[in-house]
Amino acid sequence: MKIACVQLRAHDSAFARSALENALEHxxxxxxxxxELILLPESLYPSYYLGxxxxxxxxxxxLDPLPLFSGKAREKRVWLAAGLVIEEKGRLFNGAVLWGPDGTEKLRTFKSNLWHFDRKYVSPGTCFPVVETPFGTVGMIVCADGRIPEICRILALKGAKLVLDLTxxxxxxxxxxKLSNPQLEYMLPARAAENGIWxxxxxxxxxxxESVLNCGGSCIIDPEGRIETSAGSSKEEILLADIDLSLPGPLFPERHPSRYSALALPTEETSAxxxxxxxxxxxxxxIFTAICRFFSSSREEYIAAARRFLALAADQGNLLCCLPPAPGKNTLELAEILSASIPEGGRLAVIPGLDPSGRPEAVLFARNMVLGTxxxxALSPLETSAGAIGAVFGDGGWNPEPVRCLMIQGAEIIIWIDGQKRPGNSSLNVARTRAAENRVFVLHLYGNDASIIGPSGAVLASALRNGDQAVSAMIRRAESRAKTVVPGTNIISGRIPEAYGELIASGEEECRGGN
Known part of the structure; x- marks a missing residue:
């Protein structure tokens, strides 16, 4: 399939007609x-800002633009997706519509994760449908929908091989x-990789x-999270690419829906x-926090290095210290041994590893005391003096649901020990996305890599890949408790739990658009 991503110049609503004519010409x-499939941006008619x-x-x-796009799809015998402000049942929605080559409407969806001033002018969508095409199953999202994990995951569970993102x-x-956006830098690549979709x-x-500066960067992202081709940030372009949805893509990791009940909790009842x-x-x-990376060839070497780094971290003012994965299968015993090396003063440490049965775990401990495992x-955080701490292991971080559940239940800091089954660059993109989509701090360990990531998705500190090292960053718990990204967009209050039932139960509901 040859797909065209059409990058258009933004217009104020006063120039809606000329914007429409420009879109039709493109x-x-x-x-x-x-x-064969032409993709246009979000709210190209009348405009994005409706003030x-x-x-x-x-x-x-x-003017009703729908017949014009329907006619154009039929005239050119193409699949056509366009972002339009649409009125339904007396309410305005930020919509995306897909027409087939016969000009009939095949799919309609409405923006759900309303951004900034959106909520003043449009209502959120609550359904995430897909459609079968000759190329494969297709779903659609609108702009900030890419910032939250539930929507693309639902589309993927419904069989979508391609998600059209009108932004x-x-x-x-x-x-x-040189303009860019976190979605282009790491969030959308993470969405593609975690779901195995284009x-x-x-x-x-x-x-x-005079206020909304668009950054361009239209692109095609493959199911591994690689950007195949992209446009610049300053001019109109038509980006062409050939993609084959029939090729087998990577499967997303094994899911455990029975553990994800927190996703459907009523918002006001959640700890977050x-x-x-x-x-x-x-x-x-x-909470000044250190993440350590050192190498050892035996249990004894690990204990010696851990004691050295615990003392170093404490001397440099760290209140929380994350050690690298421990050898063997008795992490709890190691934590008990190392707890004697924690200095006085309310300092905490965490040691990841395996329990006696070989299952991954992380043990939190203070001076002469194990706090918990x-x-x-159990996707619930442990409340400590350093904040509410949760952990995910291996593919548990690649799936968005576990970290989402931990955040909903109040986690402020997430420790992710990645199992290195997937590329490191993609893993870091996913880790940054987990931090940003949930507004939590993430301590990310991936082989020789160790990073501390803030609630904005920014990497606050990272270790060298060679040699033993501790790096530190300031964790301000209030940052992870504040869930507002911009005015009007709150990642806990803006969720629509009743729309996410498909993530915790089998079966599909018939739905269309935002009704």
Whole structure:
């Protein structure tokens, strides 16, 4: 299949007609280049920002663009997806519509994860349908839907091989040639890799309403999370690529839906929601944290190195110290031995490893005391003086549901010991995504790599790949308790738990768009 991602220039709503004409002209151009599926950006008509243009008498309402796109799909005999503001049952939605080569509407979905000022003008969608095409099963998301894990996972569970992402990704910066966005840098590659799907992205460029700067970067991402081809950040482009959805892609890791019940908890009942309103004293907020990476060839060498690093971390002011995976199958016993090496002063440490049966675990301990054990079967964090700490192991971090469940139940810090089954670059992208999509701190251990990632997805500290080293970063617990990304977008309050039932139960519900 030859797909065209059409990158258009942004327009204010006052220029909606010219924006529409420009989009139709680009469809003609893409079709002339042999595209079989043409993807256009989010809210190309009338505009993304509707401030002052959302009333019933707005000029853009005089024209219904749906027949124009339907006719164009039929005229060019192509599959065509376009992002439009759509009214249904008296409400406006930020919609994505897919037409077939016969001009009939095949799929409609509405943006669910409303971003910033969206909620002032449009309602959220609550259904995530897919459609069968001659190329394979296709689903659609709209822009910020890519920031939360539930939607792409539901589409993948429904069999989607390709997700069309109609976007209005924004950025800031002095140089239009160097604009980017976290979704392009690591979140969308993570979505593709964690679900084993292709993702096609169509974005805009240019400044809208003197405030919304679009960053371009339209791209095609393969099921391994690799960006196959991408556009620039400053000009209109038609990005062409040949993809084959019939080829077998990587399977996402084994899931355990029976453990994911937290995904459907009513928002107000969750610990994450309640913690947003709890006071935390400055003395309890700042947790200087070390993550250690050292090598040993025996249990004795590990104990000696661990004692050395625990002393070093404490001397340098760390209140929490994460050790590398322990050898053998008795991590609890090692924690008991090493607890005597923890200095006074409320310091904590965590040691990952295996229990006597060979199952992964992480043991938290303080001076002369084991605080508790974390494993992959109980997705609930352990409350400590350093915050609520959870852990995932191996593919448990590649699946988005376990970390999501831990966050919902109040985790502020997540430790992920990756099993190195997948590429390291993809693993780091996924780790950064887990941090950003949940607004938590992530301590990420992958072979020789060790990183501390903040709730924005930024890497706060990382170790060299060679030699023994400890790196530290400041964890401010209040940052992980504050779930607002921008005004109007809160990653706990903005969730729609009743829409995510497919993640914890078998079977599918028939749904269409945002109804």
């Amino acid at each position: 469809i003609d151009r893409a079709a002339s280049l042999g595209a 002052g243009a959302d009333g019933a008498d707005a000029a853009w309402r005089e 209005n990704l924004t950025s800031t910066g002095p140089d239009v040639e 993702i096609a992205v169509a974005d805009k460029v240019g400044l809208e309403s 929601y309640k913690k947003q309103f709890e006071y935390i004293a400055p003395a309890d907020d700042e 974390l494993n992959s079967e």
